[in-house]
Amino acid sequence: MTPSSLPFVRLMPKADVRAIRHGFPWVYSNEVVLDRRTKNLAPGSIVMLQDAERRDLAIATINPNSKITCRVLDRDSGIQIDRNWLMERIRTALAHRERLYDRPFYRLIHAEADGFPGVIVDRFGDVAVFQPNAAWADAMAGDIAQSLVEIVGVSTVVLNGSGRARGLEGLPDRTEVLIGTAPQAPVPVRMNGATYMADVMGGQKTGLFFDQRPNHAFAAALSREARVLDVFSHVGGFGLACLAGGASSALCVDGSEQALALARQGAAASGIDDKLATRQGDAFDVLAALADEGEQFDVVICDPPAFAPSKKALDAGLRAYERVARLAAPLVRDGGYLGLCSCSHAADLSKFRNASARGIGKAGRRGQIIYTGFAGPDHPQLPQLAESGYLKAVFFRL
Numbered sequence: 435m436t437p438s439s440l441p442f443v444r445l446m447p448k449a450d451v452r453a454i455r456h457g458f459p460w461v462y463s464n465e466v467v468l469d470r471r472t473k474n475l476a477p478g479s480i481v482m483l484q485d486a487e488r489r490d491l492a493i494a495t496i497n498p499n500s501k502i503t504c505r506v507l508d509r510d511s512g513i514q515i516d517r518n519w520l521m522e523r524i525r526t527a528l529a530h531r532e533r534l535y536d537r538p539f540y541r542l543i544h545a546e547a548d549g550f551p552g553v554i555v556d557r558f559g560d561v562a563v564f565q566p567n568a569a570w571a572d573a574m575a576g577d578i579a580q581s582l583v584e585i586v587g588v589s590t591v592v593l594n595g596s597g598r599a600r601g602l603e604g605l606p607d608r609t610e611v612l613i614g615t616a617p618q619a620p621v622p623v624r625m626n627g628a629t630y631m632a633d634v635m636g637g638q639k640t641g642l643f644f645d646q647r648p649n650h651a652f653a654a655a656l657s658r659e660a661r662v663l664d665v666f667s668h669v670g671g672f673g674l675a676c677l678a679g680g681a682s683s684a685l686c687v688d689g690s691e692q693a694l695a696l697a698r699q700g701a702a703a704s705g706i707d708d709k710l711a712t713r714q715g716d717a718f719d720v721l722a723a724l725a726d727e728g729e730q731f732d733v734v735i736c737d738p739p740a741f742a743p744s745k746k747a748l749d750a751g752l753r754a755y756e757r758v759a760r761l762a763a764p765l766v767r768d769g770g771y772l773g774l775c776s777c778s779h780a781a782d783l784s785k786f787r788n789a790s791a792r793g794i795g796k797a798g799r800r801g802q803i804i805y806t807g808f809a810g811p812d813h814p815q816l817p818q819l820a821e822s823g824y825l826k827a828v829f830f831r832l
Contacts, residue, residue, distance in 0.1 A: 442481060507570075594609050626675040643668065665758075
């Protein structure tokens with residue numbers, strides 16, 4: 435559909451037009467005229483976004499059923515959203531990653547920050563795992579998959595359609611292979627000297643968290659000859675990196691036995707399985723049990739799921755982060771290190787850091803902040819969108 439034939443969506447007079455012009459990519463439901471015509475547009479439709487004076491602002495996509503009603507695709511109102519547009523965006527994203535990494539394992543597309551609203555693509559060699567978390571991407575999934583094959587050169591594209599973001603868009607859960615053949619075994623990924631096993635078909639999210647790569651490296655540098663505790667470890671993220679960095683031992687704790695089995699497979703593939711132990715259970719319960727057992731470690735890292743996925747959940751989430759710090763701090767030997775992480779965009783760095791410090795203080799410990807880390811450069815941040823800078827890692831010396 436050419437730009438001139440697109441249905442239009444008009445902003446309310448009170449809407450912040452300047453924010454859109456300056457790069458903010460979202461328009462909320464209370465900022466657009468939701469008349470009968472607009473409400474009848476199919477979720478994922480491409481539209482012309484106009485200001486209240488009927489001036490074209492951008493090409494956008496609409497989902498009348500979502501709080502984020504419009505997502506800006508391109509501020510060039512003369513552009514056509516087609517296969518060529520998709521391929522050019524992918525080509526631009528790929529050029530950045532190929533400059534950063536000598537192996538094809540990384541976050542290839544990071545949603546709005548890469549000009550793909552609501553789209554996540556992680557690359558695992560010849561396999562791309564694609565998360566369409568917005569209605570437009572779900573509708574164009576076939577074109578996006580084919581563009582990934584043509585531009586990136588992957589042979590398999592897996593659609594992993596699950597999670598909270600899709601629910602907010604009114605999209606059903608679905609996982610399917612769009613192109614190629616489903617991997618029959620976890621994909622080995624080499625990072626920071628360790629081998630990780632990514633279950634791209636049945637694992638959490640896309641199967642592996644690439645975002646923590648630089649923070650894994652920092653923890654590994656602290657861990658020479660250290661006893662390490664990795665809580666909420668998933669497939670061994672921090673634990674395996676620390677062992678590869680010279681740790682004497684690592685205990686990985688997670689609620690999922692499937693994830694811990696992948697951690698053990700990764701340790702075996704890395705040649706360090708004799709130094710890895712795992713413990714399945716609720717992280718809070720295990721932290722308390724380890725304290726009762728009198729255990730202490732040189733390095734403790736806690737990387738929990740998003741306790742504050744929205745502003746509504748912020749207060750409860752901050753209390754949970756404080757509790758993690760309070761339970762973990764007694765397990766760190768004097769002069770050791772405690773790394774605490776948050777992937778909650780609603781809890782900004784200051785709030786998260788303060789909650790962590792309160793927990794450390796309530797445990798009777800005193801901490802120095804020695805490192806603050808974020809997601810790696812394959813997870814770029816859009817300056818106008820705070821949500822794109824979701825990951826924080828703060829390391830304390832106690």
